[in-house]
Amino acid sequence: MYQQEQIQELFGKQVLDYLKNKNKGGIVNEKGNTYENLFAVYKISVLSKDVLENDKEIFFASQIIAFVDDLIINDIQENIYQHYQLKNTASLRWGSGLRSIADDFVKQYNLNQTVSKQSEMTLVVSNVQLRDRLANQIPQQIAEFSKVDYFYFAHSLPKVLQEEQEFSQAVAYLCAFDNPEPDKIECVAIVILGAWLSSDKSNVSLREILEKSRQSQPSYIRYFGSQDVQIDPEVKKILAKIQRFTYSISKGFLQWQFANGLEEGTLPYSIETENFRRFQERVKQNKPMTFDELEIHF
Helix, strand or coil, rough: CCCCCHHHHHCCHHHHHHHHHHHHHHHHHCCCCCCHHHHHHHHHHEEEEHHHHCCCCCCEEECCCCCCCEEEEEEEECCCCEEEEECCCCCCCCCCCCCCCHHHHHHHHHHHHHHHCCCEEEECCCCCHHHHHHCCCCCCCCCCCCEEEECCCCCCCCHHHHHHHHHHCCCHHHHHHHEEEEEEHHHHHHHHHHHCCCCCCCCHHHHHHHHHHCCCCCEEEEECEEEEEECHHHHHHHHHHHCCCEEEEEEEEEEEEEECCEEEEHHHHHHCHHHHHHHHHHHHHHHCCCHHHHHCCC
């Protein structure tokens, strides 16, 4: 995203060395940094609707050679870099001079100008009082393009989803169910987290992260295609003959019910996948006539 030679030319070798050391430390700590990773999943979830419905191109990066590097979101259409620095602490200040947050924000803004990008810098903290104090103390030289946000921290993902309603609602949008239960929302958030952790964070598209998420099983992430995928007509006929068994397709997943809700569930793979094709082949081959005979093929 940024060339080291360009950074050295703009700011000097001392600053470049500082960035390289900062990047090494960030990479070492990144895997264990729950706060940064959960925030990335939050932003992925919140921005997904714009990507899926408006075909926006959005890319994510983390822990690259940059001054503000915990998370960088590149909105192609808006031509803007959104930089996030995350601090899970109750004590923090903007500071001044090299290695300070304020100086990192200034230098990142200036660096982005050289690549003709607009900039938004956000300091994210896990303490409400700290957020309010830092927001009131934003240095004048960065005030135009900087802000402070709060994001709840807990080691428990369900707790974060419970406290951050926008996060939970964004994940629910990606679920294959209407009004999904908390366990389904948690499942979707977990597979997005896994996709993010296994991605090339130097520059990965949001759509690629979502597609990778859908490869997990179970994922319960909605079908992203523009056209409905149909069940094999022969399979439909077989299922229709099974007494007290009903089913529906919701956002690409087959949801079933037996005996007016005595038993119910959802196949853990969506209907455009190879796993669903194999399920249909098993049904056509064995032609189950009762629910018990059908269930063994799930």
